[in-house]
Amino acid sequence: MSPVAPITPFDRCRRLARQQGSSLVELMIGMVISLLLIGGMVTLFINNKQTYRYNEELARIQENGRFAIEFLQRNFRHAGHLGCAYMSPEDQEGYGGVFPKTTAILPSIDFSQSSAISAYVHPPTGTDVVASYGQAGVNGTEVITIIFGSGASAALTTPAAKGDPLIIDSNALGFRQGEALIISDCNKADIFRVSNVPAAGNNVTIEHKAAAIYNSSDDLDNGKSYGTDARVMRLQSQSFYLAASARVNRQGQPIQSLYVNGGEMIEGVVAMRTMFGVPAAAGTPGQTSRVVTNYIPITAMTADDWANVIAIQFELLLASPDDNAVSEPMPITFNGVTTTAQDRRMYSTVSTTIALRNRF
Numbered sequence: 001m002s003p004v005a006p007i008t009p010f011d012r013c014r015r016l017a018r019q020q021g022s023s024l025v026e027l028m029i030g031m032v033i034s035l036l037l038i039g040g041m042v043t044l045f046i047n048n049k050q051t052y053r054y055n056e057e058l059a060r061i062q063e064n065g066r067f068a069i070e071f072l073q074r075n076f077r078h079a080g081h082l083g084c085a086y087m088s089p090e091d092q093e094g095y096g097g098v099f100p101k102t103t104a105i106l107p108s109i110d111f112s113q114s115s116a117i118s119a120y121v122h123p124p125t126g127t128d129v130v131a132s133y134g135q136a137g138v139n140g141t142e143v144i145t146i147i148f149g150s151g152a153s154a155a156l157t158t159p160a161a162k163g164d165p166l167i168i169d170s171n172a173l174g175f176r177q178g179e180a181l182i183i184s185d186c187n188k189a190d191i192f193r194v195s196n197v198p199a200a201g202n203n204v205t206i207e208h209k210a211a212a213i214y215n216s217s218d219d220l221d222n223g224k225s226y227g228t229d230a231r232v233m234r235l236q237s238q239s240f241y242l243a244a245s246a247r248v249n250r251q252g253q254p255i256q257s258l259y260v261n262g263g264e265m266i267e268g269v270v271a272m273r274t275m276f277g278v279p280a281a282a283g284t285p286g287q288t289s290r291v292v293t294n295y296i297p298i299t300a301m302t303a304d305d306w307a308n309v310i311a312i313q314f315e316l317l318l319a320s321p322d323d324n325a326v327s328e329p330m331p332i333t334f335n336g337v338t339t340t341a342q343d344r345r346m347y348s349t350v351s352t353t354i355a356l357r358n359r360f
Contacts, residue, residue: 050327057320057346061268065350068258068266068316073354075238075260076312079146080116080358083153083184083231115306117356119144119274119298122241133262135243142274142298143241148358149182153231156183157203160226162219165196168232171204178214180235181206183226190220191235206232237261242269249321258316270317270347273335274298277311277353313353320346 122130122137129145130137137143154168154175166183168175175181177197183190192208193215199205209218238261244254245264258266277292292311317334322345329341334349341347 053322053325054346057322057325061318061320061346061348064266064268064318065316065348068269068318069350069352071265072240072314073352075240076117076146076354077357078148078151078238079356081148081151082182082189082358083149083233115309116148116358117144117146117276117309117312118306119276119301121298129239130241130243130259133239133259135259135262138242138244138256141242142272143239144274145237145239147235147237149184149233150236151233153233156226156228156230156232159228160230162224166206166208166226166232168204168206170202171198171200173234175204175206175232175234181232182235183220183230183232185226185230188224188226192220240272242272249323251323253323255321266316268319268321270319271334272317273315275313276301276305276309277313278305278308279310309356311353311355313351315349315351318348318350 120143122128122139122141122143124143128137129143152173154170154173156166157169158167160166175194175198177194179194181192181194183192193213194206195209195211195214196205196207208215208220210216240258240260242256243259245257245267247255247267249255255267256270257264258269258272275295275297277295279291280293295311295313296305315335317332324344325346326344329344330347332339332341332347332349
């Protein structure tokens, strides 16, 4: 076996010469191609993310719009509800626009001057409804209040004259001392405060005696009797207004929402416009004479107009809670005026006309 020849420096150099690598030009070309691929992937990712956010905000604002219309229609149709009673006993066709003329209830509620619907532009010159819920309203926006009898009611088990206590079948609704209640049948209605502490169970006594903080008289105001067909229900009110929510969006900005009695109901409501439908002239209520001929903005409503509102038009301007939902500021058409948004949120308007069916 012959010995292995040693590797000489010449052999080592020859072997190194056979190894081939990338030149600087080739390396730069490879880097450029890689950067192009990475840039394309980043662009695709950003576009997909923006598309996802756009679709997410669009679905959110559309859902808010649908819910807003359904919510407003359902609630405002309660305005003036008194069960089977008519607000105007003289005309069996309709309510007549105002609640029963009851001045006996205390304190500071004069139903002879109250309408089933009222509104003002914030801030008010008098009582601030929004502040009563511990919130600050949005200046220049509308605050609307409706009053009505609740849908749930209790039946009389014994006929009652104007000064008699009311005996109801049960107190399952939990009527309490000091609450404002309505008693109504198909011809008349009265409003009073409960002066006693109603018991639980069946055949419960509800009293409406005079007291410093309840009623000014023991008698019901219209001076008539009620039979076992009468119903007793709570007097309720709902106030609708815009206020900043305690929640913030991804940019840390407060979300403005539509509130009802202190509860946030619809997020992203930037503005609300209402028009109130009234007949040509205030007259005897009824299906033939109570036809809307004019829609009046809140700023032009008079004291007499409120008692004759039989329809209401709503227009809401909705915005996506988060900014940067669209690539550039959107044009906004609201209340007949077109402007350009000052941010890149998504905007949409919804509108509806609601017939106040308890006011005809």
